[in-house]
Amino acid sequence: MTKESNDASHWRDFENNPLSHSMAHYLMAIDSLRNEFGYARSTDVADMLGVSRGAASMALTQLKKRGWVGEDHNRFLLLTEEGVRIASMVEHNFIILSKFFEEVLGVRQDIAAGDACKMEHLMSNETGKRLLWLMQDLLSDEELAVRVRERMKEYGKGCNIANVDECPICHGAGECLVTAEAPDTH
Amino acid sequence: MTKESNDASHWRDFENNPLSHSMAHYLMAIDSLRNEFGYARSTDVADMLGVSRGAASMALTQLKKRGWVGEDHNRFLLLTEEGVRIASMVEHNFIILSKFFEEVLGVRQDIAAGDACKMEHLMSNETGKRLLWLMQDLLSDEELAVRVRERMKEYGKGCNIANVDECPICHGAGECLVTAEAPDTH
DNA sequence: AATAAATGTTTACCATGGTAAACAATATGA
DNA sequence: TCATATTGTTTACCATGGTAAACATTTATT
Known part of the structure; x- marks a missing residue:
């Protein structure tokens, strides 16, 4: 195995995920607003997500281009069939x-x-x-x-595995998190 | 409940995650290269991740500033104690x-x-x-x-829940993915 | 109808994290 | 040693997804 074949091809699927975290939340906000108030406008979405009206405006333009968001006869925001499907899956x-x-x-x-x-x-x-x-x-x-x-x-204050060798995952090889403290980064 | 209180404060924890997907893979690449070859250089990391040398150079500069990556006496890349902890947790x-x-x-x-x-x-x-x-x-x-x-x-070709009302999660309320086809986006 | 308020869009900017290409610094081999 | 390769860094650029502020448009209110 060359080092190149290891990991190079798939780890970036994360950033190529067809649905970004941000877009998912815009879709869900529209869904949620329509369920709660019967309508959703750009400003309502911005308020719900805590972003500026400008950010919402630009994001919604993208979502319309992708065919996930449309407008009803009153120009209120509306999820398309595809938009509903995506929002539902994420929810x-x-x-x-x-x-x-x-x-x-x-x-x-x-x-x-x-x-x-x-x-x-x-x-x-x-x-x-x-x-x-x-x-x-x-x-x-x-x-x-x-x-x-x-x-x-039975999972107590912490994981009760005293010995790293008992870890059924790494079997004691290398660093084991079973007994480790959480790093500050999480 | 105001609409603002709903979701605004927490959904952006995703982008504020102290460890990005990209950074995690740089750390793991160094770990993996050192385990396999005994050393790791910027170019090796770039090759393993399938990114340009320039991208690796800049990312590694950041990781050194954060104190997760250092160099050994031969100037080869090295994970710090904190770097090892983070890489191990992700792995x-x-x-x-x-x-x-x-x-x-x-x-x-x-x-x-x-x-x-x-x-x-x-x-x-x-x-x-x-x-x-x-x-x-x-x-x-x-x-x-x-x-x-x-x-x-017993989970067959698909989920065998025929009726959305049987879904123990949404209990038939709203769109249910139990019986839905996967959207193109996944 | 005129004015004020609310809503929506655009612009210039920021950061992350890529690319390609120019450039600089090290190795390595004749 | 000197030429060539390899390695590393910087630069100008791209896209996403934010901000603030200027501007445009629409909706109310008097």
Whole structure:
């Protein structure tokens, strides 16, 4: 294996993701505003997202060009069919991820929501649907679900793996985060 | 609730993440090169990541300023203690996520790896450690693990939830992705 | 209808993180 | 040693996605 073949081709899929985090939130803001107030204007979107009217104006121009946003007969913003599909997927991914982190893994609510918000637009539909499929069981009252949740309750103040060799992931090879403190960067 | 209070304050944590996707991969490239060849130079990093030497030069200057990268007595690139910690966490997160997607959820290997690569630097240590804790069980041969994996095998060609009302997440409210096709954007 | 307020757009700017190309500094080999 | 390669850095540029401020347009209100 040459060093070039290692990683070069795929790591930049992140920046080439067809849907940016920013665009996802513009779409969801329109969806949310229309559900709550029945209409959405550029300024409302800007206020909801906490950006300037100029930023919203330019972003919405892009979204219209991509065919994800349109206007209704009153010139209010409207998601196209495709726009609705994308916004729905991201919203669904957020709910799936945050519920999984919070209700299955037992992560603190704000951390769970923060992590989910960052990842929501990056999880593929395939992964999202399978995670949902699993959670149908894990959030039920059946024995399997109860035992998984019981197991997570044993996760104490920190991870109780005392020895790095016990890590089922790295098997003690190299640096292991099981016992490590979180860096300042997270 | 005003519309402003909704979402404005947190969705931009994504772009304010102290560790960018790009920076994470520069750190991991140095780690990987040193493990494989015993040294890492700017050009090697550029080749491994498939970017120009100029881009690598500028990125590495930033990483040195942040105190995550240094040079050894031969002027070869070196991760600082903090750099190692960050690179390790991201690498660990990648392994945890891709194993979870592939071996627990049954996602196709390339999709699992792609999703994990995009999310690796965004998952908090808290969430990562708890997911690892859960996977210690789910990847074992114990009854609980076997039953979870059996359950995932029942996930057929698609999600078999025929009716949106059956979705345990949205309970039929609004657009539901359970039965939806993946948009082109993923 | 005239004025004022609200809304929307454009412009010049910022930062990140790429490129290509010019240039500078090191190695290396005849 | 001297010429050539390799390695590293800088520069001018690109795109995304923000800001503030100027400007234009639309909607109310008197």
